[in-house]
Amino acid sequence: MNYLVTGGAGYIGGTVSRLLLERGHRVTVYDNLCHSKKDALPSSATFVEGDIADADLLSRTLRNGKFDGVLHFAALIEAGESMKRPDIYFRNNTAGTLTLLECMQQTGTQRLVFSSTAACYGEPKRAPIEETDELRPTNAYGESKLLSEYMMRWFAERMGLRYAALRYFNVAGAIPGYGEAHEPESHLIPLILDTALGLRDNIRIYGEDYPTKDGTCVRDYVHVADLAEAHLLAMDSLATQESAIYNIGNGQGFTVREVIDSARRVTGREIPVIVEARRPGDPAVLVASSAKIQRELGWAPKFDQLDAILATAWEWHQKLRAV
Numbered sequence: 001m002n003y004l005v006t007g008g009a010g011y012i013g014g015t016v017s018r019l020l021l022e023r024g025h026r027v028t029v030y031d032n033l034c035h036s037k038k039d040a041l042p043s044s045a046t047f048v049e050g051d052i053a054d055a056d057l058l059s060r061t062l063r064n065g066k067f068d069g070v071l072h073f074a075a076l077i078e079a080g081e082s083m084k085r086p087d088i089y090f091r092n093n094t095a096g097t098l099t100l101l102e103c104m105q106q107t108g109t110q111r112l113v114f115s116s117t118a119a120c121y122g123e124p125k126r127a128p129i130e131e132t133d134e135l136r137p138t139n140a141y142g143e144s145k146l147l148s149e150y151m152m153r154w155f156a157e158r159m160g161l162r163y164a165a166l167r168y169f170n171v172a173g174a175i176p177g178y179g180e181a182h183e184p185e186s187h188l189i190p191l192i193l194d195t196a197l198g199l200r201d202n203i204r205i206y207g208e209d210y211p212t213k214d215g216t217c218v219r220d221y222v223h224v225a226d227l228a229e230a231h232l233l234a235m236d237s238l239a240t241q242e243s244a245i246y247n248i249g250n251g252q253g254f255t256v257r258e259v260i261d262s263a264r265r266v267t268g269r270e271i272p273v274i275v276e277a278r279r280p281g282d283p284a285v286l287v288a289s290s291a292k293i294q295r296e297l298g299w300a301p302k303f304d305q306l307d308a309i310l311a312t313a314w315e316w317h318q319k320l321r322a323v
């Protein structure tokens with residue numbers, strides 16, 4: 001098959017592009033490189049440097065490419081930043097997605113797999129969270145994604161779109177030769193690994209007064225390779241099944257302190273911490289039920305141990321920083 005991958009120069013889009021190519025599909029990456037570099041692209045992908053807000057270029061790319069489907073990763077991704085600049089999140093993520101939906105509609109491109117997020121749930125009432133649970137984002141990033149999902153529902157109901165929205169929980173780990181390298185980096189695991197390497201003096205824990213077992217936030221970490229497989233399953237399902245929304249996580253929650261302890265075991269290094277105030281917009285606990293995608297699409301994650309996920313991240317991270 002022939003796919004357009006928006007945001008395919010980034011961490012997750014780049015991983016999924018590599019898997020698609022490995023499985024014999026054709027991939028065109030469409031990315032404005034605002035948070036990535038061209039050298040992160042898989043060598044056998046076609047590359048179009050462009051913004052999803054550029055309707056002319058996007059329509060032309062879709063028309064020329066005659067794609068079987070679109071995988072849409074392009075977005076600003078930092079919940080913390082979105083609390084300082086909600087405007088750019090709605091412009092880039094929500095308005096950008098509307099432009100993509102319009103261009104897909106105009107060019108007769110019907111299938112879409114969308115990177116949604118656990119941040120759509122906000123502060124959940126229970127763990128694990130199911131897809132039908134209440135949606136009340138506590139940060140503008142989550143709201144920008146939830147609004148995108150709502151638009152997709154209407155495009156599906158009234159305009160022929162078929163979509164799968166995958167609500168990822170916390171994505172981590174690396175495949176051989178490719179992993180997380182956000183620029184700037186704000187995510188917990190790469191920052192911990194930089195601390196293990198001595199590139200940072202310490203890791204800051206954002207808040208130790210949450211209602212959790214050690215007071216730090218609980219998250220559900222899913223390996224990027226398992227997440228990538230979910231995209232292929234979701235895209236395939238759109239050939240025969242209706243649009244759907246799926247959570248993607250491991251169903252286990254780890255506190256920030258537990259993640260740091262895991263990194264100490266895996267790296268064998270000292271990782272000094274300092275405790276700071278809460279980061280605005282962070283929910284206390286986010287843990288997924290992924291029963292729906294396991295049941296309906298047969299998704300079977302291979303990495304269910306945090307240490308194993310961190311070991312792949314550590315292997316990649318040492319090479320990344322050695323360059």
Ligand SMILES: NC(=O)c1ccc[n+]([C@@H]2O[C@H](COP(=O)([O-])OP(=O)(O)OC[C@H]3O[C@@H](n4cnc5c(N)ncnc54)[C@H](O)[C@@H]3O)[C@@H](O)[C@H]2O)c1
Nearest residue numbers: 007010011012032033034035036051052073074075115171
């Ligand atoms: N990393 C996580 O834990 C996580 C969790 C849930 C959801 N997500 C979602 O997954 C997707 C990918 O995240 P990632 O971690 O790979 O981030 P990333 O920053 O590595 O990748 C995003 C890519 O999108 C590109 N981009 C941003 N705005 C664009 C625009 N207007 N036009 C074209 N390209 C644009 C960036 O240059 C970058 O290459 C995002 O949609 C994010 O919201 C990530």
Ligand SMILES: O=c1ccn([C@@H]2O[C@H](COP(=O)(O)OP(=O)(O)O[C@H]3O[C@H](CO)[C@H](O)[C@H](O)[C@H]3O)[C@@H](O)[C@H]2O)c(=O)[nH]1
Nearest residue numbers: 077079117118119169170186187188204205206217256282
């Ligand atoms: O230096 C840091 C960085 C993070 N944290 C904490 O570690 C946890 C994880 O934080 P990340 O920034 O790594 O990830 P988030 O949970 O904020 O968000 C990630 O997962 C979400 C879904 O759960 C979103 O989709 C989002 O795109 C993605 O970045 C949070 O409790 C955060 O407060 C720290 O204590 N110190």
